[in-house]
Amino acid sequence: xxxxxxxxSPYHQAVEELKVKFKSLRDQYQRSSxxxxxxxxxxxxxxxxxIQEKAKRKSISLEHLHTEMQDxxxxxxxxxxxxxxxxxxxxxxxxxxxxxxxxxxxxKEEKSSGYRSYHMVIDYPVHTIEGTKHVLAExxxxxxxxxxxxxxxxxxxxxxxxxxxxxxxxRLVRAAEAAYNLDEEMSxxxxxxxxxxxxxxxxxxxxxxxx
Numbered sequence: 242x243x244x245x246x247x248x249x250s251p252y253h254q255a256v257e258e259l260k261v262k263f264k265s266l267r268d269q270y271q272r273s274s275x276x277x278x279x280x281x282x283x284x285x286x287x288x289x290x291x292i293q294e295k296a297k298r299k300s301i302s303l304e305h306l307h308t309e310m311q312d313x314x315x316x317x318x319x320x321x322x323x324x325x326x327x328x329x330x331x332x333x334x335x336x337x338x339x340x341x342x343x344x345x346x347x348x349k350e351e352k353s354s355g356y357r358s359y360h361m362v363i364d365y366p367v368h369t370i371e372g373t374k375h376v377l378a379e380x381x382x383x384x385x386x387x388x389x390x391x392x393x394x395x396x397x398x399x400x401x402x403x404x405x406x407x408x409x410x411x412r413l414v415r416a417a418e419a420a421y422n423l424d425e426e427m428s429x430x431x432x433x434x435x436x437x438x439x440x441x442x443x444x445x446x447x448x449x450x451x452x
Contacts, residue, residue: 245289248306251367252314255376256284259316259365266332276435278325278332280385284316307377311342311362314378319388322431323348323424326359326382333361333380340364342377348387354410355417356391358383386420386427 263282270277287295292306292313301309320326326348334341345360359382367374383391394413397405405413427434 249286249289249313251369251374251376252286252378254367254369255314255365255378256286256316258367259378260284262338263316263318276438278320278328280319280321280325282316282318284314287313287315311377312379314365314376315381316378317381317383317388320382320384321434322428323384324428324431326384329382330359330361333363338365348383351417351421354394355414356394357387357417357421358391384424386423390417390420 260282263279267277267279267282270279292310295301295310296303296306299310306313318329320329330344333339340363342362342364344362348357348359351357361380361382363378363380365376365378367376390413393416397409397413401409
């Protein structure tokens, strides 16, 4: 196993363990017939080339990557409603298997690009054959509308190598506002949506009972 594989191994382990834990939370909500604040969970470990590029850009020495680069391990929790984000944040803050290092609310104070999301940096202990290693991981919590916008913006940043034309930037800002307005409108009818989802779930369970 080469040096980078050894270095990244705890990060891969952290991502996989946290994905399982967060998905288990979602499943518990679903089995209890309560509204689940977690729609889906994804995770990734930053590729070696991206780590090297960011380290060079941020003047981070390779020896200090584990303490100064906080997003080598990344997880994303996507919710239906903005209020679900608050629920997820509270759940994460109350867990005893992670330590919250920092938080940034880009929903109340969105970036100039229009980007909205709630970011948390956590310390997560990974148990290896060499003992416990503490891994920093970034968790992004956002609605489906926010996630759709961020995915498109990321693709455009990749296409234009980070230099998105001004006219496209302006349209992205307008699209971000439209996505936020959609979230606001859906929040107003979330009780109706939750009731409808509860009815659907109950009918599915009843149908399974007849098989």
